[in-house]
Amino acid sequence: MGLGSEEGKVKSSWDVCKSKERKKKEGTKAGCWVKLRLVGSCISSRSKVDSSVSGTSSHFESKSINDASTDQPAAPVVSSSTTSNTESNSSLSKLEEELKVASRLRKFTFNDLKLATRNFRPESLLGEGGFGCVFKGWIEENGTAPVKPGTGLTVAVKTLNHDGLQGHKEWLDYNAKLSDFGxxxxxxxxxxxxxxxxxxxxxxxxxxxxxxxxxxxxxxxxxxxxxxNLKDMASSSYYFQTMQADRVGSSPNAKNGVRSQAGLLSRNGHQQRSFSIPHGPHASPFHHQYPHQSPKPSGKP
Ligand SMILES: Nc1ncnc2c1ncn2[C@@H]1O[C@H](COP(=O)(O)OP(=O)(O)OP(=O)(O)O)[C@@H](O)[C@H]1O
Incomplete structure (x- = not known):
């Protein structure tokens, strides 16, 4: 990515960023989120900012902008060689893959990035995206420490807007230990x-x-x-039963043409409540989600 064309934008972008920052500082003490990329090179692993030094909430992500580059400080991407037939095996290999990637993470402190970009100074501003400003910085080739401008690896550090949600999911994932066995x-x-x-x-x-x-x-x-047996559970569920009844009712082959309502099955002219709902339709968690009529368009105006 050429930097020359960005020159004209720098001043005004910086003003925009600064004034936004000022507003945010007045309104909230929320932390600064940052995202990092190499300029003209790449780090193949994702990395995370440790905000403990600054005391702010920070997020760091490195992204490749030039995958063809071979002069990389990080380990090469591990290819997936596991061939699994079962789902649990593929889940396992996925987890292994994640662990391998995780072991290559570089952990930056907020201070590292602050120093690398020379305190996010206006001269370091590369541009502004929808979610924040991007600054140029320099870090050592094989580590995270900031180095003198013009030496080491050139990186682009993005400070994410305080109220934006970009990177939020990744940050939460990183902080999770064991979660969601649902x-x-x-x-x-x-x-x-x-x-x-x-x-x-x-x-x-x-x-x-x-x-x-x-x-x-x-x-x-x-x-x-x-x-x-989860299959049996699913097929005897209120949701599935109602769906089936609705499908039969809306089918062009349905003999009596009577459409079922949620929770009621129509058979041989008699209405009966679905057996899977011991306490009526309100007992189902799907009660509010499932439309009473088929979502399928009838094709008629
Ligand atoms: N690696 C880089 N090298 C040089 N300039 C960069 C680099 N990354 C970003 N920039 C500059 O910063 C600007 C904003 O980049 P950013 O990645 O934030 O854009 P975006 O993806 O459109 O933003 P957002 O994701 O917030 O909507 C770019 O338009 C570009 O001018």
Missing amino acids: LAKDGPEGDKTHVSTRVMGTYGYAAPEDPKARPLMSEVVDTLKPLP
């Missing part, structure tokens, strides 16, 4: 009649810096084994 089943959607038996959910997530906190996949599988 499991869910894929229900039928639209035209699809197939009910997936695949269990969706996060088996567990360990912070990259603490891989020991991650449970072994075999432990996860053992935990899941005693669960009741």
Whole structure:
């Protein structure tokens, strides 16, 4: 990315950034989020800012802008060589992959980036995106320490807006130790009649810096084994039953042409409540989500 064309924008962008910053400082004590890229080169791993030094909440992300570059300080990207047939195996290899990437992370302090960009000074401003300003800085080739301008690696550091959510998800993920063991089943959607038996959910997530906190996949599988047959659970659910009834009712082959309402099945002219709802339709968590009529357009005006 050429820097010359950015020169004209620098002053005005900086003014915009500064005045925004001023407003934010007055209104909130929220931390500064930063994102980092190499200029004309790349770091193949994602990195995180340690905000403990500055006491502010900071986020750092390195992004490749030139994947063809081979002069890299970070380890090469590990290729995925695991060929798994089962889902748990592929999940396992995915986790392994994540751990390998995590082990290559560089951890920056806010101060590192502050010094690298010479205190985010106006002269270091490269430009402004929708979510914040981008500054030029210099860090050592194989580490995180700031170095003199013109030496080491040139990087672009983005300070994310205080009230923006860019990078928020990654930051939360990084901070999570083990979380969300919730499991869910894929229900039928639209035209699809197939009910997936695949269990969706996060088996567990360990912070990259603490891989020991991650449970072994075999432990996860053992935990899941005693669960009741999820396929049966799904097909006897209120959601599935109602969906089926609605589909039969809206089918052109439906004999009596009576469409079902949520929670009621129409068979042979008799109305009966779906057996999967012991306490009526309000017992279902899907009650408010599922439309009473088929979402499928009828094709008629
Ligand atoms: N690596 C870089 N080298 C040189 N200039 C850069 C670099 N990265 C960003 N810039 C400058 O900073 C400006 C903003 O970049 P940024 O990545 O924030 O843009 P964006 O993706 O449009 O923003 P956002 O994601 O906030 O909407 C760019 O238009 C460019 O002028």
